[in-house]
Amino acid sequence: SWELLQKKVFQNKSCLSELYDVSLEVAKRCKGLPLVVILVAGIIKKKMEESWWHEVKDAIYSYLGESEEYSRGTVHLSYDNLPDYLKPCLLYMGMFPEDHNISASNLINLWIAEGFVQDVESGRLEEAAEGYLMDLISSNVIMVSKGGRYNGKVKYSQVHDIVLHFCLERSREEKFMLAVKGNYSNFRLSDWKESRVSFSFSDGLSEIASKTRKPFHQHLRSLRMTLIKGEVSNWSAFRQFSKLRLLKVLNLSSHRVGRLSSAALQALIHLKYLAVSARKFNFHPESHLPHIETLIVLCPFSRTVLPPIFWKMKTLRHVEINDVVFDLKNNKKWISEESSKLENLRILKQVAIKIGADDNVDVLLRRCPNLQELEIGILCDEDSVEICQLESLTQLQILRLSIDSFQLNVSKLRLPLHIKKLVLRGTRIESIVSSIGGLPSLEYLQLVLPTFIQLKEWCLGDVTFHKLKLLKLECLNISRWDASEESFPLLERLVIKKGHELEEIPLSFADIQTLKQIKLVQCKNKSLKASALKIKEEAEAIGGSDIIDLIVKDKGFEDAKKIITALKGKGISATEAAGFCWG
Incomplete structure (x- = not known):
């Protein structure tokens, strides 16, 4: 218990001498229960003061009983x-199923929509909510x-x-939230006083709503429905929303319906967070949600067109x-007006834009001046030769850019200087690699299906990704691939x-002192795997320890790895051992 407590409180540092004796007493109070140790560590490390640690120790003493009750x-x-x-x-975590991995981005948006994040500067709600999560x-x-x-986030x-x-x-005690699992018949409206409800069954809401009118729409402020694994949702009670x-x-993102129109949601004028799934989603040209902050529509089977009302x-x-x-053709009047700016928009994902003579993408981007994350696909007309410019998005930190034409000239692409994460798909990489290397804050670069002018070879030259x-x-x-360390x-x-x-892989990678991991996924070439092993071996010779973690996601590699390790123990190099295994 004491070792775990020290690790959780002091990380890699030693326990302070003045706290040593009381830390032993605190650890003893934890009764060897890991969860108790971890929770207590989270309390005592708030103040590195002996009096505070004694206070926590005495508080723990009052919680006696069986292990489970003690943990609670x-x-x-x-x-x-x-x-x-x-x-x-913290209580809001009860809205999610047991063992559920909760997206931090999604959780932050929900906390903001619920009004938990307050008294912060305008436009900095996400940063404040992220601070809440870290606390x-x-x-x-x-x-x-x-x-x-x-980035460690x-x-x-x-x-x-x-x-x-x-x-x-x-x-339940504070009437904060109610979680209902299993069959809807277990749910009694007479017991329902909470304004937030999380249902973990697929077909019950229509049945519940039909039982009575007033309790359902009078109390409900937040609704989450989780599809139980193995069930297929046929729930389509959107007509009930006029009551909510x-x-x-x-x-409702786990419940896919056939067709859904934004008109069905028009009555929800207070809605701030909406997540739905549909085979086809239509934006009604005249209806919109005046207070909506987060809009997530999972509609993988058809394209959704945003009308001017957006x-x-x-x-x-x-x-x-x-x-x-x-x-854009029908939106030009709207997006050219200064009043149509979406000043609060921070994240825009999975948008496709066609570029051509009739479209002004630059104007559109200026209507979203404060974007921090953008995922955009460029659709090209036959006459399209130049790509749109993104440099006006001065606050952009994450960009995912996909291009559907290898003919498009990206040599003049200008990217925002503060980008930290860049994902490029289908791009003629050689013409812009020096520009990418010039991004002073870039920490993450992913190239998917890159094309090269010099076929079969990529030479970086003197380009540096600082x-x-x-x-x-x-x-x-x-x-x-030719590149230096x-x-x-x-x-x-x-x-x-x-x-x-x-x-x-260029063998010069062995000289990169910061390199911690090489990962190969579905790579068939045996010489590529051998080069990774060679780099690992060279780095170990230079650093004197096992500093590079080599991961190969490939059938049969783990068996080969055991043989290579055994052969290395007999003085055979990693490259020679790999040659023995892979011919």
């Missing part, structure tokens, strides 16, 4: 020691299930089962719609996926 009591203690503004954020993680009541590989989180059960119990006029949050949704912060198209930490190459069509002075991870023709 410690969760209660952790909850009581949270600031008031974080308590609803809860620091308190050890929320766990990181997946973090960003290049949290991508997914979850809570321990005992923490979840506490959230559910406390939510006070809804702020509606998450530019009236002034409160939008996050838009994600599968294969959505801006109707801050790049992660390089991911996917579906390469080259056999030779000076091109990637801070590289930490190299990922190559489906690089079937690439013969080897």
Whole structure:
């Protein structure tokens, strides 16, 4: 217990001498229960003071009983020691199913829509909510299930089962939220006082709504429905929404319906968060949601066209719609007006834009001046030769750019200087590689289906990616790659996926002192795998330790790896051992 407590409180540092004795007493109070140790660590590390640690130790003493009850009591203690503004954020985790990996971005949007994030500067709600999440993680009541590989940011989180059960119990006591699982018949409207409800069954809402009229629409502010695994949803009670006029949050993304129109949601004038799934989604030209902040539409089977009314949704912060198209020809009047700016929009994903003589993409981008993340696909007319410019998006940090034509000239593409993550798909990479290398903040670069003027060869020359930490190459069509260690002075991870023709990774990568991992996924070329092993061996010889983690996602590689390790133990080099295994 003491070792785990010290690790959670002091990380890699030693325990402070004045806290050593009390830390032993605190660890003893934890009864050897890992969850209790972790939760207590989250409390005591808030103040590195002996008096505070004794206070926590005495509080733990009052929570005695069986192991499970003792753990729950410690969760209660952790909850009581949270600031008031974080308590609803933790209880809200009860809206999600057990063992569910919760997207940090999605959770932040929900907290904002619920009004939990307040008293912050305009336009900085996401940053404040992210701070809330990090505070809860620091308190050890929320766990990181997946973090960003290049920037350390949290991508997914979850809570321990005992923490979840506490959230559910406390939510019932405070009438904060109700979670209903199994069959809808287990749900009694007479017991329902909460304004937030999470259903974990597919067909029950229509039945519940039909039982009575008033309780359903009078209380409901937030609704989440989770499709139970193995069931197929045939629920299409959108006609019921006219009763839910006070809804702020509606998450039906696990329930795919046939056709859905925004007109069916017109009555929900207070709605701030909407996530739905449909085979076809139509934006009604005259109806819109005046307070909507997050709009997520999963519609993978058909293209969605945004009408002019979209530019009236002034409160939008996050838009994600599968294969959505801006109707620029019919929107020109709207997007050319200064009043049509979406000043609050921060994230715009999966949008497709056709460029040609009649379309002015630059004007459109100026209508979204504060974008921080953009995922855009460029559709080209036959006469299209020049790509649109993105430099006006001065706050953009993440860009995913996909181009459907190899003929498009991207040599004059100008990117915002502050981009940290860049994903390019189907791009003639050689003509813009020097521009990419000139991005001073770029940490993540992914190239998918890149094309090369010099077929089968990619020579970087003197191009340097000064801050790049992660390089991911996917579906390469080259056999030779020429690059020096000076091109990637801070590289930490190299990922190559489906690089079937690439013969080897430049051996100069062994001299990159920051390189921690090489990952090969579905790469058939045996010499490529051998070169990765060679780089690992050379780096070990230089650094004197196993500093590069080599991961190969390939059938049969693990067996070969064991043989290679055995042969290396007999003095055979990694390259020779690889040659023995792979011929």
